[in-house]
Amino acid sequence: MTSAPHAPSPAPVVPAALDGIRAIEIGTFISAPFAATLLADFGAEVIKLELPDIGDPMRTLGEYPPGGDSSYWWSAMGRNKRSVALDVRTDEGREILGRLLESADVLVENFRPGTLERWGITMDWVRARRPGIIVARISGYGQDGPWRDVPGFDRNAQAFSGLVYVTGEPDMPPQQAGLPLCDFNAGLWGAFGIVTALLGQLRQRRESGNEIDLALYETMIPFLKDMPQRFRHQGRVTERTGNTPDYVAPGGAYRTGSGEWIFISGTGDRVFERLITAVGRPDLAAAEQFRQNKGRVTHRPVLDAAINEWLAARSTDEAIAQLQAADVPAVKIQSIRDVMTHPQVIARGNFIDVPQPEGGQVCMPAPLPRMADMPPQVRWPGEHLGQSTRRVLRDELGLDDAELARLAREGVIGA
Known part of the structure; x- marks a missing residue:
């Protein structure tokens, strides 16, 4: 006669990291x-x-x-x-x-x-x-x-x-x-x-x-990045640049055909090439003045014009899907509604509902x-x-x- 299997042992209670403090x-x-x-x-x-x-x-x-x-x-x-x-x-x-x-x-x-x-x-x-x-x-x-x-x-x-x-x-x-x-x-x-x-x-x-x-x-x-070094060693005071970073191009906040805003980062030579190709302008990737970041910052308006023209013909979802498919960092600038209903945020459990002693959560x-x-x-x-x-x-x-x-x-x- 075989004996009944033993019930599994309860998992040991692991103290919290700061337990006892x-x-x-x-x-x-x-x-x-x-x-x-x-x-x-x-x-x-x-x-x-x-x-x-x-x-x-x-x-x-x-x-x-x-x-x-x-x-x-x-x-x-x-x-x-x-x-x-x-x-x-x-x-x-x-x-x-x-x-x-x-x-x-x-x-x-x-x-x-x-x-x-x-x-x-x-x-x-x-x-x-x-x-x-x-x-x-x-x-x-x-x-x-x-x-x-x-x-x-x-x-x-x-x-x-x-x-x-x-x-x-x-x-x-x-x-x-x-x-x-x-x-x-x-x-x-x-x-x-x-x-x-x-x-x-x-x-x-x-x-x-x-x-x-x-x-x-x-x-x-x-968090002031290179602002202290610019001032100490060059006497330069960093000024406001809005949603357009002054140290890299292309990148910043762009408006889509849906009237919503997305943030695109074109940081780095390879990402830039993928971005500008995705928006249908591979010719710009081959141009000498855009081969290095310094030149891209100098000629930012040309790049932004190409990106804006491409975005104007696309909805937010369509633009983000195509850019992400090209391995370009792009994301909608989200409201709290967007954040709390996003599948990634839900999957990560970034918000929790805690019971209140008097009822409800x-x-x-x-x-x-x-x-x-x-x-x-x-x-x-x-x-x-x-x-x-x-x-x-x-x-x-x-x-x-x-x-x-x-x-x-x-x-x-x-x-």
């Missing part, structure tokens, strides 16, 4: 909260401290779900975090923060320099409670320098960084990016700095902490980057203000119900 976030709006969100997506325990009755102003930005008390955006930015409503400006609130820091690996904040110090939360005070803590500080212009105390938000940082100066059409006003690039970029750099500092501690077996000082504007400096960008092992995940959407206050302070700091009730009456905590 604890972070305290004292931040508002975008940069510090986004840095903490990235840590939380990969398994770090993030305790978000918010002022009672006020909370992070991000809760009020954008559209709200029906009957909701916080915005859709908050559900994504606050995901995987525990909201503790605590007034760290008070003596008792600061003392509670100190006790929370004793078991924390990371503190991330983005107040104007001097704000935390004014509340008695100096870096010496922080290190006295947790000598090995990693502190990430994000501000408009950094913790030092003559502009240290100047207020600055994302748009100011875009303008200051040089990004806005080169964005837009040459004969039109400079144009800010349509999204808060510096804020989100600061979150990326901040999270990268935190993980790098943690890895350095581990690999070098160091018990000392670290302090990360990041200015919003400087997060764009590495909320859409948000999926965590990035994808990893084959220890991938990021969304465990829960952003909590209500102070939703975890009592649980954290009771279970982790040992405060009893009477003490919690007193602190709530005095406005030190919210629940």
Whole structure:
């Protein structure tokens, strides 16, 4: 008699990449909260401290779900975090923060320099409670320098960084990016700095902490391509060129016969030859003045005229299909409707719908980057203000119900 086959063993539970890392976030709006969100997506325990009755102003930005008390955006930015409503400006609130820091690996904040110090939360005070803590500080212009105390938000940082100066059409006003690039970029750099500092501690077996000082504007400096070298070595100031890159031709935004816009990149000799052949002008590929990129940039109008003539007789779908068949990088300039309904985006799972505790679902960008092992995940959407206050302070700091009730009456905590 043969025995029944054994049931398959359950797959082992693999800890998240940052499992065991604890972070305290004292931040508002975008940069510090986004840095903490990235840590939380990969398994770090993030305790978000918010002022009672006020909370992070991000809760009020954008559209709200029906009957909701916080915005859709908050559900994504606050995901995987525990909201503790605590007034760290008070003596008792600061003392509670100190006790929370004793078991924390990371503190991330983005107040104007001097704000935390004014509340008695100096870096010496922080290190006295947790000598090995990693502190990430994000501000408009950094913790030092003559502009240290100047207020600055994302748009100011875009303008200051040089990004806005080169964005837009040459004969039109400079144009800010349509999204808060510096804020989100600061979150990326901040999270990268935190993980790098943690890895350095581990690999070098160091018990000392670290302090990360990041200015919003400087997060764009590495993206300025050769603009610094042009100015330093040639005295040239890079100007706006609109949708037409000034360093390569052909390429840019072109209008199709459907009245829609597509972006074509003709970068490189081989791609140029494939592009200009696809639009029915192989003669231009053979012309001496177009053999090298420098000549193509000089004579850009001739190439653009050929491309525009070809596109005018074709729909967007037809043009993109023919260009992609010729192995030419071409894509429609997409609206959010186009993005979210595109088969590639759907196949990659770039947007997810996360269940809300009170019912329904909320859409948000999926965590990035994808990893084959220890991938990021969304465990829960952003909590209500102070939703975890009592649980954290009771279970982790040992405060009893009477003490919690007193602190709530005095406005030190919210629940």
